[in-house]
Structures are given as structure tokens and as C-alpha cells.
Amino acid sequence: MNRHSPAGRRYLKRFIPAMVAYLVLIFGASFAFRDPGLSGPLAWAIAVAPALPIVAVIAIMGLYIKEETDEFQRRILIESMLWGFGVTLTVTTVSGFLEMYVHTPGLQSFWAFPIFCLAMGVSQLFVRRRYR
Amino acid sequence: MKNRLKVLRAERDWSQADLAERLEVSRQTINALETGKYDPSLPLAFRIARLFGQPIEAIFDDGEA
Numbered sequence: 001m002n003r004h005s006p007a008g009r010r011y012l013k014r015f016i017p018a019m020v021a022y023l024v025l026i027f028g029a030s031f032a033f034r035d036p037g038l039s040g041p042l043a044w045a046i047a048v049a050p051a052l053p054i055v056a057v058i059a060i061m062g063l064y065i066k067e068e069t070d071e072f073q074r075r076i077l078i079e080s081m082l083w084g085f086g087v088t089l090t091v092t093t094v095s096g097f098l099e100m101y102v103h104t105p106g107l108q109s110f111w112a113f114p115i116f117c118l119a120m121g122v123s124q125l126f127v128r129r130r131y132r
Numbered sequence: 133m134k135n136r137l138k139v140l141r142a143e144r145d146w147s148q149a150d151l152a153e154r155l156e157v158s159r160q161t162i163n164a165l166e167t168g169k170y171d172p173s174l175p176l177a178f179r180i181a182r183l184f185g186q187p188i189e190a191i192f193d194d195g196e197a
Contacts, residue, residue, distance in 0.1 A: 131163075
């Protein structure tokens, strides 16, 4: 992410509140589900709540790509995202087959996004280095 | 792709940051262009050409001519 461009600054202005909302909702949901009696539509709503800021962050990333006018910065981010997609699909596919055939505990699917972000972040360092 | 950006910039005594500001891109973008590791899009190439008052093919060399 290019923090100095107007698009980069807008990205941060959107991303930070979304992550704050995520932290609040994930702690809230964990707290709420300590109550074993929680069920029905309320349980569904609370369970889905922490996913919403993540969906927002995905949209915020898309907006950044749309708004960034520096084509080289856009290129770096897109290349890093492709690495992120590749790693995420590889990890989830391998884990899925392991789960199916040898009954490993399996990877809960909410990990897909953190894996994507981690892979994207790490690959961005290498992608940037290649253009230096 | 080879290009004469660094020379043209030096002739005007501009830093990478100066050129970046004039083209409204980041300094890293200028660096990637100058080292030939990143080829600009046609719109950016036109902006560069206009800024230096030269045709695109006088700045960029694809090695085919």
C-alpha cells in the first residue's frame, strides 16, 4: 500500500475503523458465546457479525485498486494479491484433502482471510525488492 | 525496456522525487521506470513524453528499431 498517495490515505481511513470494528465484534462474539444458551437467530447474527468488517476490508482493498492512480503501486499490490490468492488456495486445498482422506482436524475456513493477508504482506516485500 | 529517463532528469537537475511530483507518481515508481524494471502504460508514457517535450520513441527504446 502506498501511504503517501491520496488513495492510500483513503484506504487507511477506511481500513483502520474496519479493523477496530472487527476487534470489537470478535471479542464481543467470543464473550457472547460463553453463554451456552445462546441460540436461534440471535446466535446466527452474533456469529456472522465479525465477518462483516472482513467483507468490508475486502471491498476496501478493491476500492484502493480502483482509486490508486499510481499504476506501478497498483501493479505491486495486484501482484502481491495474486501471491496471496495462490497461497490461500494451496493451503486450503491441501488441508481440505487431508481432512477428507486422513481426517486431520482441518482448517476452519475463517482462516482463509488471515492466510491471504499474511501471504500478501510477505510477498509484497519480495515483489517490491524485485523492482528495486 | 531501456529508456533515457535518468539522463533527461539529470539534464534538468531534478531528483527522482522532483520527477515523481511532476508526474504525480511515487518515487519508487520513478526508480522502477529508470532501472527499466517496470514499463509504463501508454498513458503514463505520453505524460512522460509531454513533460520532457520529446516523442515517446526518443525516450523509450524497445530494442526493435
